[in-house]
Amino acid sequence: MKIVVCIKQVPETNDVTIDPVTHNLDRRGLAGVMNPFDKNAIELALTLKDSRDDVQVALLTMGPDDYAESLREGMAMGADEGYLLSDRAFAGADTLATGYVIAQALKKIDHADLILFGRQAVDADTGQVGPIVAEFLHQPQITYAASLRLSGANEVTAERLLEDTKQTLVAQLPAVVSVRSELNTPRYPTPRNIQLSFAKSLTVWHHDDLDLDDSRLGQAGSPTIVTKVYAPEPVKRELTPLTGTPSEAASQLIKALKERQLI
Amino acid sequence: MSKPELWVIAERRLDHIEPTTQQLITKAKGLAGDQFNVVTILLEATTDHLEDELKAYGPDEIRVVRDDRFPTATDAEHADALQQLVEKYQPNSLLFGATITGRSIAPRLQAKLQTGLTADCLDLRFDDDTLVATKPSYGDNIMCEIICPDHRPQMATVRPNTFVATPAAGDATVTTDTVTFHPVDRLQVKAAVPVVNTATTVGDASRVVALGRGAASAATIANATKLAEKLGGRIGVSRPLTDQDRFTHDDQIGQSGNTIHPELIINFGISGAVQYLVGMQDSQTIVAVNSDERAPIFEVADYGYVGDAQAFMTALLAAFN
Numbered sequence: 001m002k003i004v005v006c007i008k009q010v011p012e013t014n015d016v017t018i019d020p021v022t023h024n025l026d027r028r029g030l031a032g033v034m035n036p037f038d039k040n041a042i043e044l045a046l047t048l049k050d051s052r053d054d055v056q057v058a059l060l061t062m063g064p065d066d067y068a069e070s071l072r073e074g075m076a077m078g079a080d081e082g083y084l085l086s087d088r089a090f091a092g093a094d095t096l097a098t099g100y101v102i103a104q105a106l107k108k109i110d111h112a113d114l115i116l117f118g119r120q121a122v123d124a125d126t127g128q129v130g131p132i133v134a135e136f137l138h139q140p141q142i143t144y145a146a147s148l149r150l151s152g153a154n155e156v157t158a159e160r161l162l163e164d165t166k167q168t169l170v171a172q173l174p175a176v177v178s179v180r181s182e183l184n185t186p187r188y189p190t191p192r193n194i195q196l197s198f199a200k201s202l203t204v205w206h207h208d209d210l211d212l213d214d215s216r217l218g219q220a221g222s223p224t225i226v227t228k229v230y231a232p233e234p235v236k237r238e239l240t241p242l243t244g245t246p247s248e249a250a251s252q253l254i255k256a257l258k259e260r261q262l263i
Numbered sequence: 264m265s266k267p268e269l270w271v272i273a274e275r276r277l278d279h280i281e282p283t284t285q286q287l288i289t290k291a292k293g294l295a296g297d298q299f300n301v302v303t304i305l306l307e308a309t310t311d312h313l314e315d316e317l318k319a320y321g322p323d324e325i326r327v328v329r330d331d332r333f334p335t336a337t338d339a340e341h342a343d344a345l346q347q348l349v350e351k352y353q354p355n356s357l358l359f360g361a362t363i364t365g366r367s368i369a370p371r372l373q374a375k376l377q378t379g380l381t382a383d384c385l386d387l388r389f390d391d392d393t394l395v396a397t398k399p400s401y402g403d404n405i406m407c408e409i410i411c412p413d414h415r416p417q418m419a420t421v422r423p424n425t426f427v428a429t430p431a432a433g434d435a436t437v438t439t440d441t442v443t444f445h446p447v448d449r450l451q452v453k454a455a456v457p458v459v460n461t462a463t464t465v466g467d468a469s470r471v472v473a474l475g476r477g478a479a480s481a482a483t484i485a486n487a488t489k490l491a492e493k494l495g496g497r498i499g500v501s502r503p504l505t506d507q508d509r510f511t512h513d514d515q516i517g518q519s520g521n522t523i524h525p526e527l528i529i530n531f532g533i534s535g536a537v538q539y540l541v542g543m544q545d546s547q548t549i550v551a552v553n554s555d556e557r558a559p560i561f562e563v564a565d566y567g568y569v570g571d572a573q574a575f576m577t578a579l580l581a582a583f584n
Contacts, residue, residue, distance in 0.1 A: 011401075014401040014402035014404055015401075015404065016401045016404060016405060018405070094379065095370065095373075095380065095382075096373060096374065096377065096378075096379065096380075099374060122401075122402065123400060123401055124382075124400055125382065125383060125399065125400060125402075126370075126382040126383070127366055127370075127382065128366075128369075128370035128373070128380060128382055129370075130370075131338065131367055131368075131370035131371040131374070132370050132371070132373065132374040134339070134371065135339070135342070135370075135371045135374035135375055136374055139449075140337065140339060140447055140449045140450035141337075141338055141339065141367070141371065141450075142450070143338065143363065143366070143367040144363050144367070157453075161363070161458070162362075162363045162364060163276070163362060163363060164276065164277070164457055164458060165276075165277065165455050165456065165457055165458065166455070166456050166457075166458050167452055167454065167455045168452070168453045168454040168455075169337075169450060169451065169452055169453065170450070170451050170453055171449060171450045171451075172448075172449040172450070175449070175450070182467070222379075223377070223378050223379030223411045223413065223414040224379035224380075224381060224409050224410070224411050225409065225410055225411070225412060226407050226408070226409050227395070227408045227409070227410055228407065228408035229405060229406070229407050229408075230405070230406050231404070231405060231406070232399075232403070232404075232405075232406045237549065237563060237564065237565050238565070239561055239562075239564055239565065239566070239567050240565060240566050240567070241566075241567055241568070241569075242566055242567065242568040243568075245578075246568075246570060246571070246574040246575045246577070246578035246579075247578045247581070247582070249568045249570070249575060249578070250575060250578040250579040250581070250582040251582055252566075253550060253566055253568075253579065254579070254582050254583070256566055257527065257548070259427075260424070260427070260548055261282050261424065261428070262424075262470070262526060262527045262548060263494065
């Protein structure tokens with residue numbers, strides 16, 4: 001079976017600023033790194049590969065050519081091969097247009113039985129691309145998986161943590177799963193795996209390599225538009241004093257927390 | 264012609280309505296004015312009466328679809344049912360709570376409808392009939408306003424506790440509707456059990472009891488443990504307390520420890536050095552208890568008590584009991 005882990009490259013830090021003149025994000029000097037949550041998905045894939053002889057792990061990302069860095073890093077962790085979806089036509093895509101290209105690429109990869117995502121990217125924080133891809137591929141989805149094991153030749157069993165409920169789910173493959181970061185601790189690339197990774201295959205697919213409807217690509221294929229980007233004003237809090245004896249003050253606090261639905 | 268509809272998709276949490284649903288109804292009513300009808304969509308079992316938990320918030324209509332498979336339905340089954348309703352009523356916009364459930368169903372439905380969805384919004388407004396959604400990015404360091412001008416419906420998930428639910432006068436009409444339930448055999452929910460608190464680190468906790476130098480006695484720590492249990496949260500500490508054996512760097516809040524933004528943090532005996540404040544000042548509700556009224560912690564707090572931390576904690580525990 002083949003596990004495909006979809007990853008994203010993100011700025012090295014979330015400490016971004018707004019250019020005071022252009023009001024655009026100032027990304028100058030920000031190096032790209034693999035989205036940290038995606039490493040949990042790769043670790044899960046590698047754990048499953050360690051548990052069975054017939055598992056191959058592929059990585060897939062969409063972005064400019066330098067996203068190959070993150071594919072190389074994942075292959076140095078132990079993944080077998082990488083796919084980079086890179087074309088000017090894909091640029092400016094929102095989650096829907098991104099999900100479309102990724103889904104079309106996954107259709108071209110033979111036996112992509114299990115498709116994994118990190119819980120969300122640390123830059124845009126949407127977590128939407130996994131479910132979108134699942135829908136486009138007509139596959140079942142398990143989001144926010146807290147554990148996952150292969151429970152049959154063609155079946156996975158996962159635990160999914162909702163805010164106050166733990167679900168146990170069984171999915172027949174192929175399926176799409178996004179994982180929580182508490183699931184595992186990602187391994188580091190070993191010197192040997194780093195050396196081996198240079199011999200591994202990295203396939204670049206451009207626009208013409210995929211079966212695509214151009215109206216669904218990039219900015220034109222994106223229903224959403226960002227109209228304004230700004231740095232939030234620091235939250236100015238107004239202090240409500242709790243007064244009187246400790247008991248009186250505690251009662252005031254309990255009342256306030258109830259009003260805020262915190263207790 | 265009837266007004267276009269603004270939908271709030273009700274979420275179930277075990278046997279109750281998830282509170283974000285009620286918060287969204289209040290917000291939707293404020294947004295709707297005379298322009299929209301606020302309709303709450305509720306998918307429930309035939310024996311449920313979850314609409315009773317929604318009426319008091321005064322949506323114009325509660326549209327209920329009943330099927331005994333809904334309480335354990337998977338994301339794709341929910342999205343399929345909602346798609347049928349969207350195609351029938353053509354609403355202007357759909358609002359979901361940005362809970363794990365909402366953030367799983369909404370993008371699946373988005374893909375079915377081929378429309379725009381903005382995630383984890385912190386504010387919403389209408390510009391004519393265009394929904395302007397404010398969403399944080401880069402770990403809440405940047406805010407984006409996002410619109411979906413040419414596709415309908417418009418969709419957003421909204422971060423829980425962003426808005427306050429307010430009961431409202433008015434009789435919500437409860438109507439029932441039907442959809443065809445299309446089971447997805449390839450995914451089964453085998454079990455669902457309630458869990459009280461899944462936080463393994465202070466960074467995951469939604470409620471934090473924070474202790475500093477002014478709340479470091481064994482008795483205070485014991486009480487703080489009880490308080491954290493009552494709240495379903497965790498203890499966190501400022502740097503000086505990491506010298507104690509029972510706390511580690513993992514428990515530390517601040518620049519050199521964990522940056523946290525829980526729904527609630529109660530700070531006991533913490534003065535609020537800047538290195539500490541940057542690690543917690545984005546928490547949603549901040550309470551501070553300190554004997555020094557000039558302590559900087561009060562400058563970032565929503566509620567403050569000037570006095571002995573131990574005495575206040577004892578009183579708070581008693582008030583809980």
